[in-house]
Amino acid sequence: MHSTFQTHLQLSEAATDQFLGLGLTQALADPILQTTLKELNVPLLQQTLPTAGVLLAEHLPPFYHWLKEELGVQRVPDGPDHTTRWVVKFLQREESIAHLVELHRPVPSPALEAAIPRLVGLFNSVPDAATRQAWQEAVAALCLVLAIAGREQSRDLNAVTPYGMSIYEATGVSSEAAASSQA
Numbered sequence: 150m151h152s153t154f155q156t157h158l159q160l161s162e163a164a165t166d167q168f169l170g171l172g173l174t175q176a177l178a179d180p181i182l183q184t185t186l187k188e189l190n191v192p193l194l195q196q197t198l199p200t201a202g203v204l205l206a207e208h209l210p211p212f213y214h215w216l217k218e219e220l221g222v223q224r225v226p227d228g229p230d231h232t233t234r235w236v237v238k239f240l241q242r243e244e245s246i247a248h249l250v251e252l253h254r255p256v257p258s259p260a261l262e263a264a265i266p267r268l269v270g271l272f273n274s275v276p277d278a279a280t281r282q283a284w285q286e287a288v289a290a291l292c293l294v295l296a297i298a299g300r301e302q303s304r305d306l307n308a309v310t311p312y313g314m315s316i317y318e319a320t321g322v323s324s325e326a327a328a329s330s331q332a
Contacts, residue, residue, distance in 0.1 A: 150296065153266045157282075157289035158185060168293065169300045173250065176297045185290050186246075190283040195240050197280045201272075205229045205236075208271045215267070220260040249291060250298040258299035265292045 154160045160168070168176055176182055194201075209229035216222040226232060235252075238244040253261065269288050275281035 150262045150265045153269050153289055154293060157269060157285045158293065160293075165293075168297055171297060172301050173294070173298045177246070177294070182293070185293075189287045189290060190279075191240055193280065193283045194287055197277075197284070198237060198240065200275065200280060201236065201284055202233050204271060204275065205233050212264075212267065212271065216260065216264060220263055222256055222260050224255050246291070246294055250295065253295050253298070254302065256299070258296070258303045261299045262296055265289075265296065268292060 151162045151165050154165045155162065164181075168179070168182065171179070206229045209226075209232055213225040213228075217225050235244055235249070239249070269285050269292065272281050272284040272288065275284065
């Protein structure tokens with residue numbers, strides 16, 4: 150994950166770790182992340198949506214299978230249409246990052262982070278370098294936001310209550326049961 154962010158967002162490992170240590174609201178207010186999101190080449194992304202749509206239709210089903218079978222993610226889309234529609238709406242400014250985060254809340258942080266390099270890598274086969282770079286940068290930036298939200302959620306779930314117990318201990322739910330119910 151760190152090398153993906155370094156390659157596509159020019160973030161050092163230390164900078165990535167710093168972002169992952171922030172809360173989502175704090176991270177989204179950070180000037181570096183704001184600049185990264187604002188500088189995405191939205192016109193090129195919009196222009197090349199048909200290319201991305203074909204690629205996503207071809208590569209997302211095996212990616213979803215991998216998420217389910219290898220990483221144990223319980224809830225994955227049935228097909229690529231939902232993801233492709235979301236990307237189109239996001240680029241048309243009809244979807245928000247907040248909604249993206251909410252859609253991915255059930256995915257355990259370790260699985261989400263493990264999936265990032267593979268998801269960004271789906272665009273390796275795009276022949277045009279500028280198009281490939283624009284899509285990989287956009288997907289990496291959105292994945293960074295998801296990773297930040299996932300880490301924040303993990304920290305919240307592992308937080309200690311005023312009684313010196315984790316949320317799991319205080320509610321009598323094991324962390325494994327909570328993780329499987331999130332998936």
